[in-house]
Amino acid sequence: MWDLSIFQSGDTWVALLTLSVMEIVLGIDNIVFISILSDRLPPEQQPRARRLGVGLALILRLALLFTITSIMRLTAPLFSVAGQAISGRDLVLGLGGLFLIGKATHEIYAKVEVGGDQGPGGGPARAASLGLVIAQILLLDVVFSLDSVITAVGMAQHILVMVIATVLAVIVMLLFVNPISEFVTRHPSMKMLALAFLLLIGVVLVADALEQHIDKGTIYFAMAFSLVVELLNLRVRKVARGGPGASQSAE
Numbered sequence: 001m002w003d004l005s006i007f008q009s010g011d012t013w014v015a016l017l018t019l020s021v022m023e024i025v026l027g028i029d030n031i032v033f034i035s036i037l038s039d040r041l042p043p044e045q046q047p048r049a050r051r052l053g054v055g056l057a058l059i060l061r062l063a064l065l066f067t068i069t070s071i072m073r074l075t076a077p078l079f080s081v082a083g084q085a086i087s088g089r090d091l092v093l094g095l096g097g098l099f100l101i102g103k104a105t106h107e108i109y110a111k112v113e114v115g116g117d118q119g120p121g122g123g124p125a126r127a128a129s130l131g132l133v134i135a136q137i138l139l140l141d142v143v144f145s146l147d148s149v150i151t152a153v154g155m156a157q158h159i160l161v162m163v164i165a166t167v168l169a170v171i172v173m174l175l176f177v178n179p180i181s182e183f184v185t186r187h188p189s190m191k192m193l194a195l196a197f198l199l200l201i202g203v204v205l206v207a208d209a210l211e212q213h214i215d216k217g218t219i220y221f222a223m224a225f226s227l228v229v230e231l232l233n234l235r236v237r238k239v240a241r242g243g244p245g246a247s248q249s250a251e
Helices: 004-008 010-038 043-065 068-073 088-114 130-155 159-186 188-209 216-242 244-250
Strands: 077-081 084-087
Touching: 004 010, 010 043, 010 088, 010 130, 010 159, 010 188, 043 130, 043 159, 084 088, 088 130, 088 188, 130 159, 159 188, 188 216
Parallel strands: none
Antiparallel strands: 077 084
16 A cells, blocks of 8 residues: 655655646646547537546556556667667657647648638538547547656656646646637637647657757746737727727627
């Protein structure tokens, strides 16, 4: 069983708080991706897909945590390409990043060139199947979970601390995945911003796989800044629609 005496140390609580915050921040990637994919489903299936996506993320992260020895072996080099050592982790992050870049690019094209809710022929876009959406969510859950667990191992010494932080982060994801998804769906400009975030995250994953590390703090700050600017834009547009000028033009 786990040794609960570790919680008598203040360092353990600091590690738990720090890791929980870090896991919640890393979970933003998951929420954005799940929001974009679930939007392709019929409205009645969207909440179920979101819950399944977050639930799968929890299962994967806990499973990876309990196989830490195997996970850490993924950081060992498997082969070299042009003098660059490639590990199992690099392969997972690189392929996941490429998939994310491709998916975000396809969604942006569909939104800009084809039209948000239209298919290639100009008619209504065909709704995706629940199984296909869950499969794509599961694929990226593997990538995000691996990144999350390796971060957790580097920040905490005790498996119990990692498990608690992971569960807390997923609970937060469950609480916010539906409101965030619905907000993104209601505002087309926010959906475009979310797709840009996914494209950026994909580039970061590929760079990380190639040992070209980009400070994630800088990336998240840029994302937060862009989000604040867009929220201000939404507020300005809302005021403009309901302001005196709008009323006079309507008359």
